Amino acid sequence: MSCKTKSKFACEFNFDLLSISLMTLILLIVIISCDNNPKSMNNKNLISPEKPLFADDTHSYSDPDKAYTTHLDLKLKVDFESKTLNGTATYDIRAFDADVIVFDTKMLNITKVTSNIDKDIAYTIGSEDPILGSPLTIPINPETTEVTIHYSTTPESAALLWLDPEQTTDKRLPFLFTQGQAILTRTWIPCQDSPGIRITYDATLEIPDNMLAVMSASNPTERNETGIYTYKMEQPIPPYLIAMAVGDLEFGKIGDRTGVYAEPSMLDKSLFEFGDMEKMLIAAEKLYGPYLWEKYDVIVLPASFPFGGMENPRLTFATPTIIAGDKSLTALIAHELAHSWSGNLVTNATWDDFWLNEGFTVYFERRIMEALYGSDYSNMLALLGYQDLEHTVEDIGHKHGDTHLRLRLEGRDPDDGMTDIAYEKGALFLIMLENHFGRERFDQFVKDYFDKNKFQSMTTDAFIDYLNTNLLNESDEKIDIRAWIDAPGIPDDSFRPKSNKFTHVETAVAKFLNTQIAPEYDWSTHEWLHFIRQLSDELPESSMSILDKAYNFSVSGNSEIAAAWYEKSINTGYDSVNIKNIQEFLLRVGRRKFLTPLYKALIENDQKNIALAIYKKARPNYHAVSRQTLDTLLDL
Numbered sequence: 001m002s003c004k005t006k007s008k009f010a011c012e013f014n015f016d017l018l019s020i021s022l023m024t025l026i027l028l029i030v031i032i033s034c035d036n037n038p039k040s041m042n043n044k045n046l047i048s049p050e051k052p053l054f055a056d057d058t059h060s061y062s063d064p065d066k067a068y069t070t071h072l073d074l075k076l077k078v079d080f081e082s083k084t085l086n087g088t089a090t091y092d093i094r095a096f097d098a099d100v101i102v103f104d105t106k107m108l109n110i111t112k113v114t115s116n117i118d119k120d121i122a123y124t125i126g127s128e129d130p131i132l133g134s135p136l137t138i139p140i141n142p143e144t145t146e147v148t149i150h151y152s153t154t155p156e157s158a159a160l161l162w163l164d165p166e167q168t169t170d171k172r173l174p175f176l177f178t179q180g181q182a183i184l185t186r187t188w189i190p191c192q193d194s195p196g197i198r199i200t201y202d203a204t205l206e207i208p209d210n211m212l213a214v215m216s217a218s219n220p221t222e223r224n225e226t227g228i229y230t231y232k233m234e235q236p237i238p239p240y241l242i243a244m245a246v247g248d249l250e251f252g253k254i255g256d257r258t259g260v261y262a263e264p265s266m267l268d269k270s271l272f273e274f275g276d277m278e279k280m281l282i283a284a285e286k287l288y289g290p291y292l293w294e295k296y297d298v299i300v301l302p303a304s305f306p307f308g309g310m311e312n313p314r315l316t317f318a319t320p321t322i323i324a325g326d327k328s329l330t331a332l333i334a335h336e337l338a339h340s341w342s343g344n345l346v347t348n349a350t351w352d353d354f355w356l357n358e359g360f361t362v363y364f365e366r367r368i369m370e371a372l373y374g375s376d377y378s379n380m381l382a383l384l385g386y387q388d389l390e391h392t393v394e395d396i397g398h399k400h401g402d403t404h405l406r407l408r409l410e411g412r413d414p415d416d417g418m419t420d421i422a423y424e425k426g427a428l429f430l431i432m433l434e435n436h437f438g439r440e441r442f443d444q445f446v447k448d449y450f451d452k453n454k455f456q457s458m459t460t461d462a463f464i465d466y467l468n469t470n471l472l473n474e475s476d477e478k479i480d481i482r483a484w485i486d487a488p489g490i491p492d493d494s495f496r497p498k499s500n501k502f503t504h505v506e507t508a509v510a511k512f513l514n515t516q517i518a519p520e521y522d523w524s525t526h527e528w529l530h531f532i533r534q535l536s537d538e539l540p541e542s543s544m545s546i547l548d549k550a551y552n553f554s555v556s557g558n559s560e561i562a563a564a565w566y567e568k569s570i571n572t573g574y575d576s577v578n579i580k581n582i583q584e585f586l587l588r589v590g591r592r593k594f595l596t597p598l599y600k601a602l603i604e605n606d607q608k609n610i611a612l613a614i615y616k617k618a619r620p621n622y623h624a625v626s627r628q629t630l631d632t633l634l635d636l
């Protein structure tokens, strides 16, 4: 995902890391030896010689070592009138002397549970935890191979955002999309909602016949008259990657394996913007091995989508705010594409290991961009990322446990861990290794890592073992990886990216401050962003006004530039001029990366009442993911 919040976290952690690592190692050894020694071969549903090793995930009620799901058959009716999904989730299961199987649910209305041998099972739903939801416990016996859960969603199902026609780009038909990461899939499908549990799935959706529905699966490219569509995901994925979008959608092809879904008025713009997608895919394969998901499409969602993108397999979900008209923000597509390896092939086993998904992906994204557009380009991305990281470390606190790569999120919402630390510190860790071992050797290591661990999950401890055995043992010099993984801040041996292009920008800023003259520049989006970031928060209104007149920042169609300028406007007091544009932006866009700094700047500059007034109007247009962050920020 490309999201990154910059929230301040509530609590510090004080763990004895050595003993935790030792315990995990002992546990792993025990699990491995148990697995080689099946308890009873008479048990009909004990059929898996290759039962995966499951990590202990504190964010799921399921107990996969006893009973786990392998395949989902989902049948849902999408009802825009009542804004509910109704239907059944049927799972193939494997159990090991277990008398129950446990699912995660949150804010679902469960009406009935059946199995291959029992037409009415007496299930139980446990008490509700505000973060985790409720466990659904279903009794099973040795003959149980399949369970079916009959259910419907509720208005509180946080994964779903139901949009009225006027909240879409074309304003013709309503729209629905889901966002599963981190633990929201359980709010629209009862499931074993742990990233370490992989399932394949089939789905049948019944939707209004004038709309099209797509999923993270094989997809239709045209509407049919019945409104009934079927989908297939044949590669095993964790539940957070099950996704659906329904709306006024059309498909356009880019290359043999790539294409775009969008509302009709956005389709041509999107096809132009993402025109290099097939090339990106080829560049990615050249770096780290074959693409194993067959198709790679992108759906451009309404502006309410809370993230830049979400790497739902075969179909990246993307914000329209990356359509800049000049292909300048497509690093985001490279990022989501890179997740097809890091995240979707090799998946963080728990949300404490989130950096394994995002650190690898940021590193990989910049390698794709370098391959396509050169190192001048990727260096700018790296330096902007480094600035974000410094800002986040400052914000969280240099000694805070949340600046470790390995997180301790037990008892907290895993969304708290989705900061620049996982992304940028994670990528810097890999750059440090690349610098140490040389690019050629490091690329081979990464390629092998994806290949040997494909369709599996990875804990931080298992990664450290893998790294020790397959790379670090080749070095005479000791590399202190604990300083990265289990210690705070930015380590001393980290590499600080450099960019010649940005040096020119810094000269231009100095020149402007001296002369108050704003000449024309033929710059990229990234250079403009660096320019705005370099301006002091003390800049007088008159200087802001000169820049605004020369460069039209306040009315920029480029969302990154506009958002950076609006934040600077609030911090310098120029927002008295600009507040209409800021309000319009906040009402239209739901991407959390933009919302959080803008609302925060308003609060910090004594304008909380304005922030609250805008938020009150904008909130129905935001997804629950953004709402949750902003409700906290605004003390609601």
Ligand SMILES: [Zn+2]
Residues within 6 Å of the ligand: 001, 002, 003, 335, 339, 357, 358, 361
């Ligand atoms: Zn990501």
